[in-house]
Amino acid sequence: MLPEEVAAIILADSVRLRTSLRDVAIRFFSRNPELGYMKPIVRVLSLGVARNYILLDHVLTSLGYGPPSHSVKWMTARVLVFEALSGKLKPSRARKLAPKIGIDTDKLLELRGANPREFVKGLGGVDRLSVLYSFPRWIIEELLSAGIENVAQLLQSLNRDPTRWLRVSPWISVASLATRLARYGVVIEPDKDLYDVAMIVKGASKAPHTREYQEGLFVLQDKASALVGYVAKPQGRVGIDPTAGAAIKATHLAWLGARYVVAGDVKAKRLNEARHTLRRLRLGHLVDLVVGDARSPYISRIGTAIIDPPCSDIGRLQYEPEVKMWLSRGDIKFFRRLQYRMLRSILEAAPRGATIVYSVCTLTYSETIWVIRRVIRELMEAELSEPEPVIGERPKALPKTQRMLPHVHRTQGFFIAKLVKL
Ligand SMILES: C[S@@+](CC[C@H](N)C(=O)[O-])C[C@H]1O[C@@H](n2cnc3c(N)ncnc32)[C@H](O)[C@@H]1O
Known part of the structure; x- marks a missing residue:
């Protein structure tokens, strides 16, 4: 098997199973240890395709192939075009693989070193951004409605390796x-x-x-994610993080001086990761772990809480670009409903004066401004408070919040709001 074929299998499985390229690759190479030497090149190819898939599809369709899909065969075509555009496609590889997937070898080799901008000539606005940076149109529309300026720069930086x-x-x-x-x-x-x-x-x-x-x-931990602990101001208070995952933010509350911290998650498996974190950081005496659903809060003695719910992860695309190949508008509707319910439940359970920090590693309008506006509109006893320290950008539509942008702050794309229970 050639590295291009391995990359295509891993890419197709990643989309089919909605699982990270990393996890799929780990499983693939543990089943096929004799191919382990290919890991570095397979990594470059699969990340490259995930970051550029719409552009690659555009090139393939302009050559008369299609329709695009996430099959292994189409993924192989994407890999070959990616290699060709990067100027790294070896003619011997092209001759071996192109006929297998029904692509003309000469047409493929002619693409070597071509400038991707050539293929978006004649396109404008959102269509151009969508093809050039390989983001579905609806994601770009979500980012534009969140009032992000310089969306092109943001998309470009989301396609790079993270700081x-x-x-x-x-x-x-x-x-x-x-x-x-x-x-x-x-x-x-x-x-x-x-x-x-x-x-x-x-x-x-x-x-x-x-x-x-x-x-x-x-x-x-990313700087934007660490900022959440500062905004929560946990010094001397009881902190709760009911969607704690591996307890990265929850342990920060403890390090910043919380009196006691409860870290919960609906998945016991995630709390196992949290247990490892606590053991390594020697924080078992300060942080308790609870399996529970954040939509029905199990603790009311809240001084400060973090709601860091599941989200579309668009701010983490630098780490996992594959997510954009399967994410849909329907997912965003699911996430915003879940986020709203979690935030509302904790606000209802919290005592007066408690602070709740809402954070998500995404920048879509639906999962940021929409959630906060709705919770404030529907819950009279909550108001926004300054999310200090403010080191991010303040969205014009909701200036008492902040967001961190990869192309400006060299962090994940991230949104933080702080609410006070009245
Ligand atoms: C973004 S992650 C949290 C990351 C974590 N705050 C950290 O800094 O490491 C979201 C977590 O929410 C958990 N989750 C999903 N649905 C939940 C629910 N209904 N109740 C509690 N936790 C939930 C997921 O298992 C996942 O671990």
Whole structure:
């Protein structure tokens, strides 16, 4: 089997199972260990196709092929066109694979090194952005209605590799951690806004394999996600995170000085990850884990709460671009309803004066402004409060909230609102 074929199988399975390329690849290579040497090239090909799939489809249809699908055969065609446009397609590979999937080898080879902008000539507005950056039209419309300026730059940066960040434990200074990590070739720089956050400038993949990581001296966490803990201001209060997942944000509440933290999740499996986090960070005495549904809150002694519900993950496309191949408008409707219900339930259960921080790693209008406006309109006892520290951009439609943008802040795309129970 050739790397192009392996990438096509992994891509097709990822869409069919709605599972990350990473997880599908891990399973594929554990079943086929003899192909392990292909991992780096398969990674480049599958990420490249996921990031550019609409453009690749546009090229293929302009050559007379189609209709596009997510079959292994069509994925192979996408992989070959991606390689051709990157100028890296070997003629021997093209001759071997193109006939198998019914594509003319010469036409394919002619694409080598072509400028993608050539293929969007004649397209304008949202259609042009959709093809050039390979985002479904409806996602672009959602971003535009959220009032994001420079959507083209945002889309472009969502197609790049992410900047990596870490959060430093209170038991060590950023400077000392930097010195210790440098021995492994991991280079970090303190962040200018958040005192316990650092940017990983070099060696990010080595960071989780260091002794300092095992000793709980830092957590891998995006800067935008770490900002949530600051906005929650948990010092001396009871904190709750009922959608805690691996307890990354919940442990931040503890590190920032919460008196006690409850971390819940509806999935026991996710709480196993949380258990590992607590063990590594030695926070078992401060954080309790609860299996529960955030739509029926099980604790009312809330000082500060984080609602960080499931979302479309559009702000995390730098990590998992494959998501845009299966996400639909229907998913967004599902997410916004779920997000609204979780936020409303916690606000109803919370005592007067409690603060609730709503955060999502997405930027769509539906999952940000729509959810907050609706909850405020329908629940008279909640109002927006300044989400300080404000280091993100304030959306014009809802200026008392903030969002972080990959092309501006070098973080995930992220939205944060803070509500107070009246
Ligand atoms: C975005 S993740 C949370 C990440 C987490 N806050 C962190 O920083 O690591 C959303 C979590 O919500 C959980 N979830 C989904 N539906 C839920 C529900 N009805 N009640 C509680 N948790 C739920 C998912 O299992 C997932 O772990």
